[in-house]
Amino acid sequence: MVTVVGLAIIVAAQEEDAPVVAALAPRAETLLVARCTVCHSEDLITQQRLPRPRWKATVEKMKQWGAEISQDEADLLVRYLSARFHPGAPDRLASLGHQVGAEELLKEESRPDGPVVGLATRGAGVFQHNCQACHGAGAGGGIGPKLAKSPILKHEDAFWETVLHGRGSMPAWGTVLSHQDIADIHAWLLTR
Amino acid sequence: MTAEQEQKVSRRSLLKRVAGLVAGALLNQRLAAAATDEDKTGSRGKDPLMVRVTRPFDAETPVREFASFLTPNDRFFVRSHFGPPAPEQVSEANWQLHLGGLVERALTLRLQDLRRMEAVTITAVLQCSGNGRAFHRPKTPGVQWERGAVGNAQWTGVRLRDVLAQAGVRPEARHVQFQGADRPVVSSVPLFTRSIPLEKALHPDTILAYGMNGRPLPLLHGAPLRVITPGWMAESCTKWVTEITVQAEESKGYYMQTAYRVPTSPVELGSSVMVPVEAMVVKSLIAGPTEGEIVKAGPISIHGVAWSNGAKISAVEVSTDDGKSWATARLAGEDHPYAWRQWQHVWTARNPGTFAILCRATDVHGVTQPATSPWNPGGFLWNGYDRVAVAVRR
Secondary structure, three states: OHHHHHHHHHHHHOOOOHHHHHHHHHHHHHHHHHHHOOOOOOHHHHOOOOOHHHHHHHHHHHHHOOOOOOHHHHHHHHHHHHHHOOOOOOOOOOOOHHHOOHHHHHHHHOOOOOOOOOOHHHHHHHHHHHOHHHHOHHHOOOOOOOOOOOHHHHOHHHHHHHHHHOEOOEOOOOOOOOHHHHHHHHHHHHOO | OOHHHHHHHHHHHHHHHHOOOOOHHHHHHHHHHHHOOOOOOOOOOOOOOEEEEOOOOEEEOOHHHHHOOOOOHHHOOEOOOOOOOOHHHHOOOOOOEEEEEOEOOOEEEOHHHHHOOOOEEEEEEEEOOOOOHHHOOOOOOOOOOOOOOEEEEEEEEEEHHHHHHHHOEOOOOOEEEEEEOOOOOOOOOOOOEEEEEHHHHOOOOOEEEEEEOOEEOOHHHOOOOEEEOOOEOHHHOOOOEEEEEEEOOOOOOHHHHOOOEEEOOOOOOOOOOEEEOOEOOOEEEEEEOOOOOEEEOEEEEEEEEEEOOOOOEEEEEEEOOOOOOOEEOEEEOOOOOOOOEEEEEEEEEOOOEEEEEEEEEEEOOOOEOOOOOOOOOOOOOOOOOEEEEEEEEO
């Protein structure tokens, strides 16, 4: 985690609203992955260079369309996006912090220290909130693969790695979901 | 004609058409490429497309590809709001086209029904309304397309009006709505529902296409059936069509009433009447030399393509001195109403240095491509002069 924050600060320091970006980045980037990349990859966001009113309009539109963000979270996103991706920002910016250091995270933090016991009843809700948009109601599949009775459930290493670090078009969830969340989702999926 | 014969014929015509401007080794290379053209993506050459958005997949064609008259299927720009539907949903066995609304008889058609109808082939430019959005200032939201969200292909299918005639259009009909099989990830996001005025729908050149460059329409381009409205921008060319509804009004919803609209006069957001984007605007692109290319002093071939809203291109001009003087390019190759026209100008570069090459087209109505397009809040319809910087060396 130290690597991620450190890099975000270095990147931010080159930009106009560096302190704002640095302060907001961890929460904002987590929200971007968790709530925005459900429908579209983050490259669509990072290529924009918009003034605050247009970022506000965009975030409001997405909220109306079903992005699961509270008003507080929407305000935070508008502040972060308009501080980082403003019309004067350089064409090329470093990618969002959460993409950096995935390998280190994998080695050092990918698995819980001790066994985490998943709670299927809690997992149902976590799944619905975070995974269902792509993997379908009841984990029956959608734009993402069907997970009910999927062989990956029996290969816990592969399951954890995919959830934490993403694979193909699936975003990494390592900065969004806690280990308990992931264990709960896994436990619930086994009941499907 | 069997599918195999059709394929051979189309390859032959593709070969013929590709042979336009570029001579020598480059031509041979392109011919070889065209001869093996299939729907596979990314199997040949490097960087067949420049990806703008990973998911849903949006990608543009590198402009060097526009040295060919026809843009190969696997190098044709890709744009959709939600990505393609699951392949089995639009497979020939499962796919159906429902036609209803203000008609005498609602119809359900399968692909074989359409194939039994008279087939027409039209060569037409397909262009995203946001092509060139990245050049608008102030910047506007949306996919930041540069120059390559456009292509020229042969579209084969049936006339929309022949299909509408089978159902019988009622007198109160004014618009025809298209719904594709693509769906958003989250059901609260509005569907991509679009309509075109009845007049455009009944135009003999407006077709429902199941073929692209002599091949079955690829999934990314709308398989098994998409709308082609020649001369109009691509948001009218709905992909993966499953429902056609004849109605009295324009489609409701975000993608018709809010998005894809431009002000009737070039002014700020909210202070003008907004109308749907429809026809294309006169435009030209430089396919070669490419941006940043190092060329040898002496005769240099500057070539590219130009098109308008279906009106013929009457002239393309090229400047190598930042617009102080313009030379008229030679129009070349095939001449079809909705296709782009290839052009070439041989520039004799005498001195080394860095040069900006500009081009601008004029159509038969006397409309000339402007230096910079009028700004609009959606960043649509960019058609400013195309510009390529090259370094001339001894």
